[in-house]
Amino acid sequence: MSHRQAPNLPDFRGLAAFDAVLAEGSVAAAANRLGWSHPTVDHHLRRLEQQAGVKLLERGPRGSTPTAAGRVFAVRARQLLEAGRRAFTELDAWLDDERRLVRFGIFPTLGALVVPGILRRAELARLSLELTLDECERLARQLEQGQLDAAVLFQAPGLPTPLSAEVTTELLFAEPLVLAVHRSHPLATTEPSEPIREFTELRQDRWAFGASGGDTLDEATRELCGRAGFEASTGMHSDDYPAILGMIAAGQLVAIVPASVATWHDDAVAFLPIDTATLTREVVLATREEPPAALRDAIAGALSELRTR
Template sequence: MAYIGGMIDLRQLRALTAVAREGSVSRAALRLGWSQPTVDYHLKNLDRIVGTPLLVRSTRGSALTSAGTLMVERAAEILSLTERAVTDTQELANLGRVRVRFGIFPTAAARLLPDIVTRLALVGVELDASLEEVTPLVTGVNRRELDAALVYAAGGYQLPFRSEVHTTPVLSEPLLLVLPRGHRFAEQEHISHEDLLSLAGDPWVLGATAGDTMDDAVRDVFLAAGLELNVAMRSDDFSVVQGLVAAGMVIGLVPELALVTQREDIVAKPIVGQSFTREIVLAAPGEGPGKQPPAAVRQLAEAIRRSVSATRIDRAS
């Protein structure tokens, strides 16, 4: 279909969105506080710009066409961005500060969030932070309910972000096998692939949240060898995991970041012959032709990198 051309007016998007919500042009006019002819005028101009009808009208009301459904979805993003642009600019002008809706998974929040907040305060960025597991964070970014989220994927898995979401690598960290000090492999410097496979029958602890790529990565290794993992317990709290391991109840994989404070009665061993890593990225909806995140999110990325570096120095010292 040929592009008809024309500049979209935000009032056209508001008119279409209101009709989608209310189910009729007349009720949309009441919602917006406009006259019905005004709503009709903007809808017809929007149809002309896109070159196809966006609504099907009947005596029972108005329904979106497939093109209309797509336009309403994009309109929600555009209107949300517009509102955020106005709000951010007003806040910056009035207070000299910008607020960022930021999601972060609990392990990273425990180790990094206080330092991130402190660093951002120095450059005039404030965080509205929420703690969630990875799956809801991905959803929040895709829906633009979050301006940015710190998420992770393990074992080469890809997270289901929309195409306009920009990801900035922050940290690649090993997943370490944690064992009680009395375990038969506790004195080894590392765990070989063969050693790992021999542990299939040991009681393991995995995450409690469905879709965690760390769990998928370890299960896949055993499945590839025709072995089934003995999953005895589940927890997303790595401090709890350390306690369970120390008690000799389970073994499991724990990311390096979660071992900043490591119990003395457990050992953490690298695994060779198998790539167990967790890639942590900052994900944010991109803006403009290059789909780059806004300046405040770029400041956030830098603050996260510096916080990660400081945490690693503290762990090494």
């Protein structure tokens, strides 16, 4: 049981000192990072622990480490600090041009196609976007930590990106997938037929999978290989589609890629449609709070423009 002195609001200087100690590993290094004196950092840490009613740090000659309670508290402490920084950033943006600032992330393969259209529409709606292009796993983590307000992610049907209850998702669209193989592959040399529904004829191939290890489409692909009676052999980890297609053109790999990637193709690569009931890529908008209508409209408009190309 904790012995919290009073239900006061947390001291943000205490939160900043605590976060700096966690990042730097010692009070002295935290003081240097913050530009404060050592006694000042100590004072705010003691006050924070008094407010918490529990010890948050273990101090020793080799530095400071969080207690079990400190590790639990650290997650919310960082979110509070991010929220405080964001409050001033948004105020500055409003004072500059009365725009609302939204920290927005999107994965690179779709972002390369739609970000210009999103930014153009956001500008017309006087919405200021701070843009991050990154892989879905890292975008999801930034959402959880309060470093992003909204992000466009992809996932496999039935295998949603792991997110807390504080983050909500809505489906934007489902994108068809294709199997990319070398032109000489047996599947590419047979007469065109129905879309691919199972992977039996791919048991001898080596696969390209994502670099992060947390890609739900990779999980779904491995599951489909398992249903066909074999374990997928990994030949490459990469999120760089041109590099993956180059390896496929050299006859070294096979991979599942979005249909939009087929427009980049090398003549040595064949793109075979996958039955949508077997596997698609769901593209979702994930947000920590209700996003501005202007952001939704900008995304929808850019996606609509992409489909008409």
